[in-house]
Amino acid sequence: MRLNQLSLRTAGVIDHIEALSTHDAIAQRLGELGFVPGEPVKVIAFGPLGGDPMAVEIGFTRFALRRSEAHRIVLRDNTAATAPSCAAQPHEQADPAAPSPATSTADSSSRQAPVAGPPA
């Protein structure tokens, strides 16, 4: 599943970014904008004409992406397309880079998780 297939106000976790060519500047820039494996993302709006572009929330930032750009972002399989909007995946456990397992409290939505992890 890819980010451009995610439905409105649904959260997903990034698996990897797929570069379309060896020098895909857009794929590289996506990484620099924080679209990296393990990060939770959420679709907050679709554009008025043909649902393009889409507004995506990642961490505390929101970005407008065209669907062709979002297509490069591959989500993890356990991201169910029908997942209710606020039930975020407890992604930290699955993420080897995360320093400590987050205690997923009921309210821990996807956006705060990476910042709000308890101090080690």
Place this chain on the structure above:
Amino acid sequence: MTDLPPLRVALVGNPNCGKTAIFNQLTGSRQKVANYAGVTVERKAGRLVTPAGRRVQVLDLPGTYSLAATSPDEAVTRDVCRGVYKGEPAPDLLVSVVAATNLRLHLRFMLELRQLGRPMIVVLNMIDAISKQGLTIDIPRLQAELGVPVVTAVGIKRGGGQNILAALDAPPPPPPTPLPEGTDLHAEVRRLLALCVARTSERKQLFEDKLDRWVLHPVWGMLILFVLLFIMFQAVFSWAQPFMDMLDNGMKSLGDHVGALLPDGVLRSLVVDGIIAGAGTVIVFLPQILILFLWILALEESGYLPRAAFMLDKLMASAGLSGRSFIPLLSSFACAVPGIMSTRTIQNPRDRMVTIMIAPLMTCSARLPVYALLIGAFIPARHIAGLFNLQGLVLFGLYAAGILSALVVARVLKRRATTDEHPLLLELPNYRLPGLQSLSIELWQRARIFLSRVGTIIVTLSVLMWALSSFPAPPAGATGPAIDYSLAGRIGHLMLPFFQFIGFNWQICVALIPGLAAREVAVSALATVYSVGASEADAASQLAPLLSAQWSLATAFSLLAWYVYAPQCFSTLAVIRRETGSWRLVWISTAYLFGMAYAASFLAYHITRLISG
């Protein structure tokens, strides 16, 4: 201490992290600050003296997400940081500005900078806002982990840069040791966040969440966008009216007084017909221009503009452009010169070129006096459906005509373009309530720019116009109005054969020429020509009734249509030359705008004549 060479520091950071606010704070400058990515597109230098007496040169660099630059403005930052910018040694100290509200994104770029191994300090800007997010940052811990000094700042608050000044007085920090090559910087950011950031209160639903549901909504969002733009144009007419009447009366009584004081003759004609009638007619439009800017500035500061770009991206895409072109085009409503400069944030070179070419079609504020004069003279101040001011509606239509033409031109220019991707990747910043203080400072600056234009270019051209329309005096025994014998009269009559097909009279023809230097001058030139030609001396500030008596509606519409496309002012052409480095583009854009202006005027003139009989 003062005999030390000045310390050279560079402010570097992500777009919209508040570098320019800090720059202004530190140096007392008033560079433009707004709430969207890409306000600063070139390096700006300023100076300051620290409390301990150390001289510091500060560079404000365009924001970038990474040192792997993808657009011209980002390349400037990359080159300065790496010390390869032409004529600019590497800065002694990098000041990495990080928005405390967006650490996850901004710390990554800070780490990338740290990898350069140059002396640096980290500034946590907007530190006042993080408590609202329910977070605390362990700053000593962060400093220890990074191995570079970390200070806090509030760029938009007076005195919010004190910690930075103190850090500049401290002995320069040793360069940090870069992390091993190939370290995953994102993973390092996560490690730092887990170590140094703690949540102290439950996360509240962000204001952005609630507002964006409406603002980015496919239906409501479009409605909001149109209402905002619509009110803007209505306001230009309705709110400004009382102030304009005041100025208008002031100018008229000034003309009367001065006219009565001076003896009849050349001097009186120069002052009354040349300066007061000319420059005075333009000054009257100050309230309208300020209201237009008030809207633009408030929208810029609120963080709404990138969202408008989001809503309109598909429309821009249909013309072959990306939403990225939206902000440069919107700035062009103020003036095409900064608009064209801000195209440096556009990555795709062809997109950038097309945006530069169509930027002059956005109605700049200098055209507002021309529109306002003609609309005021020819369109009745009626209300339609008890709500819409007809004059505002016409103004809205003129702006819309410019925008639609721009989309068509872009489409044509991109016709043969390859189907390469036009990246959008636009950050939607947090909303911010526009500050009264910064709004009034910016408005005051706008007023100053406008008044100094009136005081310099416009007065000069008005006097020139006056001289051209007064000399040479008619030969003895000449019949007909004196002005027909003047230089202006002759030039106008010379141009007439070409322009009469679009309904212009010779007075308009003459006024077009100084309008190339500054578009408002078309108004003052008309005022001067008519004032010199008028028999009574009090023609000053009475241009509108005079025009509505002498021109046909078709002529008025024709001139309005002309100014939608209006052959550009010289400063626009100069900036196109500078930004593209190509004379060819300058000629192409001059020619196509001239052609479109002529065609549109021709249509407007003949269609109006057909309809009005």
